[in-house]
Amino acid sequence: MSEVKQSDRIVFEDVSKFYGEILGVNRVNLSIPPGVTSLVGPNGSGKTTLMNLMTGLVRPTRGRIHVLDYDPSEPEKLFKILGYSTQFDAFPKGLTGFQFVYSYLRLGGSDAETASQMAWRAIERVGLIDAAPRNVAAYSKGMRQRIRLAQALCHNPRVLILDEPLNGLDPLARAEMIALFRATAAEGCYVIISSHILHEVDAISDQVILLSNGYVVAEGQIHSVRDEIREHPAQILIRCDRPRDLAAKMMESEHTIEVRIHNDEHGLLIKTRDADRFYLMLNHIALNGVEIESVAPADDDVNSVYEYLIGSDEVAR
Amino acid sequence: MTKLWWAQIKAVIRLEMKKTFFARRGLWIYILALLPVLLFIAHTVIISHERDRSHGIAHQGDKKLTHQDLLAVKTGMTNTEVIALLGRPPERAHWNERQISRVTSAVSGTGGSGTPVNLSTSYNLNSIYTDSTIFKAGGLDNAGNVYSSNLLTANRILNGVQFNCGPANELDAVHGTGQPIGLPAGQFASLHLLAASAYGPVLGQAITVTYTDGSASTFTQNFSDWCGCVPNPGEQPGESLAVAMPYRDSSNGTQDNQASYLYGYTFALNRAKTVQSLTLPDNRNVIVLAATLTKQSEGTRVGTSGQAPVVDVPHENYTYSDGANNLYVGLADGKVVDINLHESFNLPNESVVFAGVFQFFYLRLAIFFGCLGIFMNLFRGEILDKSLHFYFLAPIRRDVLMAGKFLAGLLATCTIFVTSELLQIIVFTGQFSPSVRELYLYQNHGLAQAVAYLGVTALACLGYGAFFLAAGMLFRNPILPAAAILVWEAANPFLPALLKKFSVIYYLKSLCPVDIPTPPGTPPLLSLLVSNPDPISTPVAILGIVILALLVLCVSSFQVRRMEINYTTE
Numbered sequence: 001m002s003e004v005k006q007s008d009r010i011v012f013e014d015v016s017k018f019y020g021e022i023l024g025v026n027r028v029n030l031s032i033p034p035g036v037t038s039l040v041g042p043n044g045s046g047k048t049t050l051m052n053l054m055t056g057l058v059r060p061t062r063g064r065i066h067v068l069d070y071d072p073s074e075p076e077k078l079f080k081i082l083g084y085s086t087q088f089d090a091f092p093k094g095l096t097g098f099q100f101v102y103s104y105l106r107l108g109g110s111d112a113e114t115a116s117q118m119a120w121r122a123i124e125r126v127g128l129i130d131a132a133p134r135n136v137a138a139y140s141k142g143m144r145q146r147i148r149l150a151q152a153l154c155h156n157p158r159v160l161i162l163d164e165p166l167n168g169l170d171p172l173a174r175a176e177m178i179a180l181f182r183a184t185a186a187e188g189c190y191v192i193i194s195s196h197i198l199h200e201v202d203a204i205s206d207q208v209i210l211l212s213n214g215y216v217v218a219e220g221q222i223h224s225v226r227d228e229i230r231e232h233p234a235q236i237l238i239r240c241d242r243p244r245d246l247a248a249k250m251m252e253s254e255h256t257i258e259v260r261i262h263n264d265e266h267g268l269l270i271k272t273r274d275a276d277r278f279y280l281m282l283n284h285i286a287l288n289g290v291e292i293e294s295v296a297p298a299d300d301d302v303n304s305v306y307e308y309l310i311g312s313d314e315v316a317r
Numbered sequence: 318m319t320k321l322w323w324a325q326i327k328a329v330i331r332l333e334m335k336k337t338f339f340a341r342r343g344l345w346i347y348i349l350a351l352l353p354v355l356l357f358i359a360h361t362v363i364i365s366h367e368r369d370r371s372h373g374i375a376h377q378g379d380k381k382l383t384h385q386d387l388l389a390v391k392t393g394m395t396n397t398e399v400i401a402l403l404g405r406p407p408e409r410a411h412w413n414e415r416q417i418s419r420v421t422s423a424v425s426g427t428g429g430s431g432t433p434v435n436l437s438t439s440y441n442l443n444s445i446y447t448d449s450t451i452f453k454a455g456g457l458d459n460a461g462n463v464y465s466s467n468l469l470t471a472n473r474i475l476n477g478v479q480f481n482c483g484p485a486n487e488l489d490a491v492h493g494t495g496q497p498i499g500l501p502a503g504q505f506a507s508l509h510l511l512a513a514s515a516y517g518p519v520l521g522q523a524i525t526v527t528y529t530d531g532s533a534s535t536f537t538q539n540f541s542d543w544c545g546c547v548p549n550p551g552e553q554p555g556e557s558l559a560v561a562m563p564y565r566d567s568s569n570g571t572q573d574n575q576a577s578y579l580y581g582y583t584f585a586l587n588r589a590k591t592v593q594s595l596t597l598p599d600n601r602n603v604i605v606l607a608a609t610l611t612k613q614s615e616g617t618r619v620g621t622s623g624q625a626p627v628v629d630v631p632h633e634n635y636t637y638s639d640g641a642n643n644l645y646v647g648l649a650d651g652k653v654v655d656i657n658l659h660e661s662f663n664l665p666n667e668s669v670v671f672a673g674v675f676q677f678f679y680l681r682l683a684i685f686f687g688c689l690g691i692f693m694n695l696f697r698g699e700i701l702d703k704s705l706h707f708y709f710l711a712p713i714r715r716d717v718l719m720a721g722k723f724l725a726g727l728l729a730t731c732t733i734f735v736t737s738e739l740l741q742i743i744v745f746t747g748q749f750s751p752s753v754r755e756l757y758l759y760q761n762h763g764l765a766q767a768v769a770y771l772g773v774t775a776l777a778c779l780g781y782g783a784f785f786l787a788a789g790m791l792f793r794n795p796i797l798p799a800a801a802i803l804v805w806e807a808a809n810p811f812l813p814a815l816l817k818k819f820s821v822i823y824y825l826k827s828l829c830p831v832d833i834p835t836p837p838g839t840p841p842l843l844s845l846l847v848s849n850p851d852p853i854s855t856p857v858a859i860l861g862i863v864i865l866a867l868l869v870l871c872v873s874s875f876q877v878r879r880m881e882i883n884y885t886t887e
Binding site: 019052055056057058059073075076077078079080084086088089090091092093094103104106107108109111151155 | 321324325328329331332335336339340699702703704706707708709710711712713714715717878879881882883884
């Protein structure tokens, strides 16, 4: 294995983790760039294990991990640039929301005044100012989720690792948090999110890492991943004024497998083996009088990709 | 870097102290720490009450007495002499004690009837000694007590039957072994025994006489205790009081006032058969001194009561006081037989009592289990609460985190246990009057001892804390390592010299300021636990415990860097 010198990436080199005889993750090779990266997979697929490996909470059985230039076995350096909001729902006893974030900053060596300012700023970002003086034990699940997020964000880390960060949040809070993640990523940070809710990931992610049973089954931008899956025909949804004429023209192409006209007679779904040729053909037809309102891929999302790669049973789990 | 680490350690301490002091599961630690304080408070209350009583007694007396006056009373003085010396007793109690006179129911002599059985080949016990003889044999009760040959003469006649006891100062009695004893051949009507039991009445014992034709007569008999325990001596069915004696002899050559008895038993035999052997029950506590076989016409029953004749002896107790010390004088029949001077304080004894409480309760139990409760929970408690990741996600070196937690535990245990020790010392010295307290603190090394106790307490927290911190990280179940450490500490006196050095108590014992003396006669094993046969110097002991703690912390430091957060397997 060659020495990796990618100081601007989070790198996994042939990493495996076993809990006794139970597989956590196996032979993982990843190079995660800045932006929002989603770890997607059903429960038990290895998402949390990957995050715990990145943060040094567990050590790899085999392989090496680098978070930018840092080794996860050196928490005093790593957590200066990394914040981790875990799924563990337990807090040190007797602390208020503010004390929870403040104490974390004091543990890092911040003086009292700086820690106080940074703690309030983070709490404000997650919208918990009013609840901050209250004991964490009295918080709702959503509030606990947000105070953990405040702890992860409070020291302005370059790498933000969030394990199921939207769990327990109401729709408004979800939208706020998603905006926060995007804004953080836009500043050049690494935001790594785990989720088993696929439509959320679509909305957030710059790239995805698909996991199943401890293995990485795909990684990259979602469209690129979809393009790699040749054995499944592309599905394209077209809205137009004369769907039947369009359908007839499409069926003349040898790459078209199936055409289905919408019930409202203003659209059709086409399955084709060669999307590039289809788009060329569609341009030609449009020039010949069919008025096309919109064209959009119907299976170019994480859910479809995941279903193609892993199977509908895994997705449903 | 050191400044950063120190800031981080302080942050850890702040978090841990709050948890440690206010944790509900820490309540029992406070109870353990306060128990000796409560003990000394109770002791002080009793002492104060006794002091008031002493003042009252002194005030009621005819004369103002001094300590020297109290010491002047000697045994053998008459009550008149005591009153002349100390005046009319402020407190007096009197009663009569019924004592056995020297009259016996079996008379001395050799003219009785019957055929005495020669038990000499079966003697296995020394039961009779001449007064003032010092002997090593276990005696009748295997505790060094025997009949007096001055009272129990060898030849006795009971109900006309001749009994011959064995010679004094030699093997002279048979305790039951289940082995047959040969009987003189002949046809007899009765078998008579002089016997008794030891250690309380022995019930339902089988006595078997075997005949030459192989048949046997078996009798079931209860035997009364030789010292006359309940019921009254000689009142078991088929039993009569043969000899009653007012005292017995002890192996150290003295006589005590314990009355002793010998009982008579009669068993009817089959006169048509020839006797062959006698078998006593296999019981160490059934003791036979003499046996005689009689024909039908032999022996005359005289009396059936078996009650020992008694006389009333007047007893008195006088109590005097000089205002601080109480003198209890016991008189029997007008003469002083017992003197007990109860001093209000005896500094050497009081110091030993304090040292005993410190060494055997406070050090080995209270501090031990208190440290167990606090230090083991520093990591293990947070693993069980699933909150340890809070620390592990902070930008702090794991070993700095461990140092912070250890110092927090040390601060908490020292605060609790040193405060308790200080309270104990305050309460302990509070029982003394100001002048005695000054004497104790400044002339009897009390102040130096107090400082030493506080230091030993802090060092115990350091040593045990290091062990329990490591155990909390290395083991999931704290019971097993705690038990192992407890056994290891207790077994320290029996360990080889090298292994001893890996024990906290080895160093602490040498630092304790007051040695606890071992009373004479203490079993060697117990003596080894109490005493410190190979003490080490104070600097070496302090250095040893610090080095031991650092070694264990090094192991913990290595372990904490390897720890993973995996709550599901805990």
